[in-house]
Amino acid sequence: MASNQQVKLLGAKGSPFVARAKIALKLKGVQYEYIHESLSNKSDLLLKNNPVHKKVPVLLHNDKPVCESLVIVEYVDEAWTGSTILPSDLYHRAQARFWSKFVDDKVLPAVFKAATNPNEKEKEKGGEELRESLKILENELKGKFFNGDSIGLVDIAALFWLPIIQEVVGLDLNNSEKYPKLEKGGQEIMNHHVVKEVFVGISPEADPLLAFFKGHFHSNTPSK
Amino acid sequence: MASNQQVKLLGAKGSPFVARAKIALKLKGVQYEYIHESLSNKSDLLLKNNPVHKKVPVLLHNDKPVCESLVIVEYVDEAWTGSTILPSDLYHRAQARFWSKFVDDKVLPAVFKAATNPNEKEKEKGGEELRESLKILENELKGKFFNGDSIGLVDIAALFWLPIIQEVVGLDLNNSEKYPKLEKGGQEIMNHHVVKEVFVGISPEADPLLAFFKGHFHSNTPSK
Structure with a gap:
């Protein structure tokens, strides 16, 4: 697939489901724009592109939405070359x-x-x-x-x-x-360097791994 | 894929999840042996091939098990030519x-x-x-x-x-x-002629559609 594609990822801090999508994109070396969503005040962009579940992550590939983290991972695997995420067998x-x-x-x-x-x-x-x-x-x-x-x-x-x-x-x-x-x-x-990139930077002053998840677990609003 | 493959489907009467697997196999024109499972007395073959969920349907392709109805449908789509079940786009x-x-x-x-x-x-x-x-x-x-x-x-x-x-x-x-x-x-x-084939014959004397499902819903043991 051509590299001049417009790729955006709607995510939220502390969502391990968003982390799945990020890892897949980074494994493939896809450049994307990350758009932060506040789950307590969801944007029109999120509601328009995932009207069924109203949840992150949402991948926008040339404005076309793909929702549900595992569906996104499989889509990313099929849409871009690079590391193979699903086995070929x-x-x-x-x-x-x-x-x-x-x-x-x-x-x-x-x-x-x-x-x-x-x-x-x-x-x-x-x-x-x-x-x-x-x-x-x-x-x-x-x-x-x-x-x-x-x-x-x-x-x-x-x-x-x-x-x-x-x-x-x-x-x-x-x-x-x-x-x-x-x-x-x-x-x-x-x-793994790709996974480190996803987690580090979320909260550089704290243990990035725990900081990443704690908010999610205690928010009691799992996204998928 | 060569046509001389050994294909078996472990199923149970009244399971709409088994019906999914059957429809996929029939859409592709795959010849398979249907093995009836009694859900109140599961066979060693079922327990050995789906030790995680212990549920039907299980597809055995040259003795290799594939479990979970939608995973089976997608596997059948990829393994055999014929009608395309998932879009190519x-x-x-x-x-x-x-x-x-x-x-x-x-x-x-x-x-x-x-x-x-x-x-x-x-x-x-x-x-x-x-x-x-x-x-x-x-x-x-x-x-x-x-x-x-x-x-x-x-x-x-x-x-x-x-x-x-x-x-x-x-x-x-x-x-x-x-x-x-x-x-x-x-x-x-x-x-659809393929779907008719799946449902007809289950209970030829009754409405095949309803007979097929009634047992399932009232057994209270959903398989997937």
């Missing part, structure tokens, strides 16, 4: 879609339940569901990343959540003992 | 993914809430959410199908639910008045 591609869906359907709802449900019993149930789904993910991580040696769809969907769940959600997941591969994968992805 | 492909995700994330949870939630208030809320999301879908349906003149991903995800929601879920959706395009699209897809 059909079967592995289906597996990547399966596992990224697992993260959104099982892992993250459990994270939000454990972090924000006002009912103590539900909170506890969320913690159990989270431990169970992390165990399943742990067994799936065979190499440095889910995608092998380079960052792929499942890594973007899952890995950077891990280092912060314990601290931000306040769950004693005992990562390094129970989920050693996820723990290591989380560190690997956070040390 | 990148932007339209992203839109198809967005809308099929909308069906699974918004429409169907509302259907299940309205149909099976034991709490009357929640049931009612499910009904409202369903009406709201159907209104959004109605506005999206521009042609005969979401995909234009041929059946595509969103049609497989969404359309054949419509004719049965009112009767099976027991909601007065007043389809033809409020959702005339969805009503017509639902009829169009059910009259």
